[in-house]
Amino acid sequence: MSITPVVPAPRDLDAEQQRDIERFEAAIAQYQAGEIDEDVFRVMRLNNGIYGQRQGGTNQMVRIKFPAGSATPEQLEMMGHLAETYSRGWGHITTRQNIQMHFVELTKVPDLMRELAKVGLTTREACGDTVRNVMACHLAGACPYEKLDVTPWAEAVFEHFVRNPLGQRLPRKFKINFSGCNTDCGQAMFNDVGVVATARTLDDGSFEQGFKVYMAGGLGANPHPAILLEDFTTREELLPTIEAILRVFDQAGNRDNKLRARLKWLVDTMGADELRERILKLRHTLPASSSWPGGIPGIVAKEGDAPAGQVTTGEVTPVGQGVRVDIMPTAPAEKWVATSVIRGEAKGTVSAVAYAAIGDITADQFRALASIQRELGADVRLTNRQNVVFRGLTEAQVDVLYQRLEAIGMARPGAELARDVVACPGADTCNIAVTQSRGLAKAIGEQLEEEGLAEVGGVRINISGCTNSCGQHHASDIGFFGAERRAHRQSAPGYQMLLGGYVGEETIHFGEKALRLPAKAAPEAATRVVRRFAAERDAGETFRSWMDRVGGAKEIASDLKDLDWFPTPEEGPEYFIDFDETGPFSAEVGDSECAV
Numbered sequence: 001m002s003i004t005p006v007v008p009a010p011r012d013l014d015a016e017q018q019r020d021i022e023r024f025e026a027a028i029a030q031y032q033a034g035e036i037d038e039d040v041f042r043v044m045r046l047n048n049g050i051y052g053q054r055q056g057g058t059n060q061m062v063r064i065k066f067p068a069g070s071a072t073p074e075q076l077e078m079m080g081h082l083a084e085t086y087s088r089g090w091g092h093i094t095t096r097q098n099i100q101m102h103f104v105e106l107t108k109v110p111d112l113m114r115e116l117a118k119v120g121l122t123t124r125e126a127c128g129d130t131v132r133n134v135m136a137c138h139l140a141g142a143c144p145y146e147k148l149d150v151t152p153w154a155e156a157v158f159e160h161f162v163r164n165p166l167g168q169r170l171p172r173k174f175k176i177n178f179s180g181c182n183t184d185c186g187q188a189m190f191n192d193v194g195v196v197a198t199a200r201t202l203d204d205g206s207f208e209q210g211f212k213v214y215m216a217g218g219l220g221a222n223p224h225p226a227i228l229l230e231d232f233t234t235r236e237e238l239l240p241t242i243e244a245i246l247r248v249f250d251q252a253g254n255r256d257n258k259l260r261a262r263l264k265w266l267v268d269t270m271g272a273d274e275l276r277e278r279i280l281k282l283r284h285t286l287p288a289s290s291s292w293p294g295g296i297p298g299i300v301a302k303e304g305d306a307p308a309g310q311v312t313t314g315e316v317t318p319v320g321q322g323v324r325v326d327i328m329p330t331a332p333a334e335k336w337v338a339t340s341v342i343r344g345e346a347k348g349t350v351s352a353v354a355y356a357a358i359g360d361i362t363a364d365q366f367r368a369l370a371s372i373q374r375e376l377g378a379d380v381r382l383t384n385r386q387n388v389v390f391r392g393l394t395e396a397q398v399d400v401l402y403q404r405l406e407a408i409g410m411a412r413p414g415a416e417l418a419r420d421v422v423a424c425p426g427a428d429t430c431n432i433a434v435t436q437s438r439g440l441a442k443a444i445g446e447q448l449e450e451e452g453l454a455e456v457g458g459v460r461i462n463i464s465g466c467t468n469s470c471g472q473h474h475a476s477d478i479g480f481f482g483a484e485r486r487a488h489r490q491s492a493p494g495y496q497m498l499l500g501g502y503v504g505e506e507t508i509h510f511g512e513k514a515l516r517l518p519a520k521a522a523p524e525a526a527t528r529v530v531r532r533f534a535a536e537r538d539a540g541e542t543f544r545s546w547m548d549r550v551g552g553a554k555e556i557a558s559d560l561k562d563l564d565w566f567p568t569p570e571e572g573p574e575y576f577i578d579f580d581e582t583g584p585f586s587a588e589v590g591d592s593e594c595a596v
Contacts, residue, residue, distance in 0.1 A: 010298065016163050017117050020124055024048050025110035032107075047130055047168060049123025050109055053429045054589075058106040061429060062086075063126035064116060067158035068136035068151050068178070069097035069382040073370040074119045076380070080366030086112050091366065092425060093359040093386040095472050096175070097135050098126055102429050124162055129174075131167040131246070134158040136178040137186035138383040139319065142351050142391040144310040144344035146180030148197035148209050152305055153238065154178045156297035160239060164291070166246060171253030172261035174246060175218075180307070182506045183320040187384060189508040190217040190475060192249070192263045193242050194226045196506060197307075210234045212506070215245050216264045216275070219469035223510045224264035227272050229279065235300075237283070239293035244283035248275070308345040316344030320504045321477075322542035325416045325457025332411070333402050339413035339457070341398060351391040352398060354405050355414030358423050358441045359386030368408045376401060384472075385422055385460075387415065418461065418530050419445050419454035422472065426465030426482070427578065432589045433465030435482030435493045439579025440522055447523040448530065456534045459543050461526060462501075466589075475501045477543035478526055479511040484587035485518060487566035493519035493578040493585045497560075499529070499553040502544045509544060514557035520575050521563040528560060 024044065031041040045052075045060075053059040066075075079099055083091045086108055087101040094100055104112060116122060125131055136154040140146065157176055161167050167174065176193045179186035188194025194214035199207045211233045217226030233241050245263070252270065254261045266275050286292055310316060318324075319342065329335050340353040354369065361369070369388060373380050378401075379391040388410075390401055405411035414420040421444055424430065426437030441463050448454040462476035466483075473479030479501055485494030498511030517525055537546045547556065569576050578585050 011159075013159065013162070014117070017122055017124070020048065020122075020163070021110050021113045021117070024113070028107060028110070043128065046128030047125060048113075049126030050106075051127050052431060053102065054427065054431045054433075055103075055429070059102075060104045060106050060109060061425075062101045062104045062109060062112060062123055063094070064099045064101070064121055064123055065126045065133040065158075066097050066099065066121070066382055067134050068140065068154040069138055070151065070155075071380045071382060071388075072119070073373045075121055076366050076370035076373065078115060078119045078121070079361070080363040080370070082112055082115060083366065084363040090360050090362045093356060093361065093382050093388075095384050095386065095422060095424070095470065096133050097382045097384060098133050099382070100425070102425070122162070125167065129170045129172050131161040131164070131170075131174045131176065134161075134176045134178070135186060135384065137180050138381040138389045139185060139342065139351060139391070140178070140180045140381075142308050142342075142345050142347075142349065142379070143180055143185075143319065144308065144316045145183055145319065146197060146307045147199050148180060148211075148307055149305045150178040150180045150186070150195065150197055152297070152300040152303045153195070156299045157239065157242060159299065160243075160293050160297075161246075166243070166250065166291075170246075170250055171255050172258065172263075174249065174263065176242065182504075184504050184506060185320055185384075187472075187475065187503055188214055188217075189226045189503050189506065190219055190223065191226060192216065192218065193245055195238070195242075198232070200232050208234070211238055213238070213241055213245075214506075215279075216267045216272075217508070218262050218264040219472060219474050220262070221467040221469075222264075223469070223474045224267065225508045225510075227267065229276055235305075236295050239297060240283050240286045241279075243293055244279045244286060247282055248278050252278070308347060310344060317342045321460060321502055322458055322504065322544065323416055324540050332406075333399070335413045335455070336402055336411050337398065339417055339455075340415045348394075349392045350395065350398060351389055352393060352401055353383070353415040354388040354390065354410040355412045355420065356387050356410060357414075357445070358421060358438055361388075365408050365410065368404070369410075372401065372404045375404075385415075385420060387420070413455060416457055416460075417454065418448050418456045418459050421445050421461045421463065422476070423463040424465055424470035426463075428580070430465060430470075432468065433482060434484055434587055434589060435465050435495065435519060436579045436581060437463040437465035437471055437480075437482060439581075440480065440495070440519060443523045443579055444526045447527050451527055451531070453527060453530050453534065456530050458537075459530055459533055473498060473501070474510045475503045475508065476511065477501060478529055480522055480526075482519075483516070485516070485566070487518075487575070488568050490569055490576055491585055491587055492566060492576045495519055495522045497522070497525055497557070499556060500544050500547045502542070512553035514553045515560060515564055517560075517563055518566055518575050519578060520572075521565075525560050525563050529556060532556070532559070
């Protein structure tokens with residue numbers, strides 16, 4: 001006899017959000033009055049998406065979740081208002097499709113939260129040991145290669161887990177990413193749960209759409225590739241599958257050692273086979289749960305998840321890491337079209353990328369983007385490479401979009417070009433960063449521009465200010481993470497360079513260590529590698545393939561060894577001062593609270 005599970009009634013997320021804000025506002029008053037201990041308040045603060053800054057005092061970073069990266073004009077306008085009213089005049093797009101505001105006064109945070117609620121946004125569980133922002137490929141619903149539009153699925157997962165009691169005090173943070181096909185622009189292969197849309201052929205010759213669910217991936221100081229849970233997960237079982245993974249993590253995760261607490265460590269301690277078995281057994285019993293999440297979620301049934309489809313004639317734009325981008329035109333507008341416009345979707349529309357250097361957008365730019373979105377009736381998404389994508393455009397609107405973006409400084413050809421350097425906030429604001437990753441990103445970009453290499457295609461550069469990989473340095477062609485160096489008995493800023501990181505086609509290669517460098521030598525090292533790649537690659541060859549062909553990371557590093565050298569402080573004082581700093585380098589870091 002089959003059992004028909006009882007589906008829970010829809011939750012009132014708006015009412016829950018207002019209660020969150022009221023509780024947090026009361027907690028701030030109690031904390032400042034000494035009625036709540038620092039450790040207790042830290043948990044409350046992080047679970048509400050508020051992260052302390054290295055400046056100390058009451059400076060706070062506020063992280064705002066954009067599920068699936070989707071943004072409306074009202075939300076973009078609100079970002080401009082918040083940046084101007086509460087922050088430093090700009091916001092920062094993270095590699096997880098959040099927007100961060102820095103230097104927000106703690107007592108003003110509840111007011112900021114109320115402003116967010118007006119436009120359907122929240123900071124809830126953007127930090128802390130919780131289910132973080134649920135990500136999706138920035139082309140979901142507009143990609144010529146997708147098997148399903150994963151947008152409503154990502155939104156359904158967000159709605160199910162936000163404020164869910166299951167996810168409030170996990171052993172460690174829990175990240176979920178969606179990709180619409182195995183190109184994996186959504187980066188499923190290095191997350192706690194990575195969902196890739198797929199299809200299988202049934203016995204009667206028909207096709208069934210569903211998913212491949214990967215799990216237990218992660219970056220950080222000890223990167224782990226995600227592993228496949230099962231060959232095929234049906235649409236009806238996707239949410240129960242993700243909940244089962246979360247429940248097993250909650251039950252078996254390491255609560256004694258935060259450095260070994262992520263889901264990826266259960267593969268090492270429990271073994272992949274036992275982990276799979278426990279998850280699938282628990283999923284089997286979930287229909288008895290009062291919060292059973294099975295079946296097709298309401299938002300998916302309402303919005304639909306049919307793939308965009310591919311045109312039968314005409315050119316289909318390649319997507320994903322390693323795509324060869326050749327710039328033939330010389331006119332700026334034509335260059336932008338060649339690098340930033342994606343065609344080939346059956347609905348007859350196109351998508352285009354607005355370039356935000358190192359993920360920063362000013363208040364005026366936010367307002368302008370909202371105005372452009374309204375004018376063109378476009379769908380807008382934030383990307384994991386810290387840019388903004390306009391989708392659902394007609395061919396006639398492409399030139400209009402370029403003109404509007406040019407007027408606000410966001411029309412440079414950047415997508416999949418060397419100048420599109422990704423960086424975490426680094427020691428500018430982060431408690432645990434060692435180096436100024438944003439400063440290095442700007443320095444690399446400037447040197448590439450000066451040497452005519454900024455528009456080399458098919459090479460990604462990512463930078464993190466420490467080993468935690470918020471800048472995703474492990475998954476890029478050229479990666480850097482900050483580290484302290486010692487030279488002439490003094491502390492100096494430095495970086496570890498990695499080469500050959502790649503994610504796509506349901507595989508991941510983590511970058512291999514090449515060599516350590518003084519921070520001031522890192523721009524020259526990146527420039528040399530980009531120059532050599534551009535000169536030596538074969539037609540259509542990816543960075544990873546080129547690297548392997550020429551002898552690997554260590555061989556490439558052998559041509560850079562002259563850069564691993566420090567002058568004396570008297571001969572080269574700049575080597576002992578980090579980018580964007582004026583005083584001597586100090587490797588002092590604070591307590592780790594959370595990471596992107």
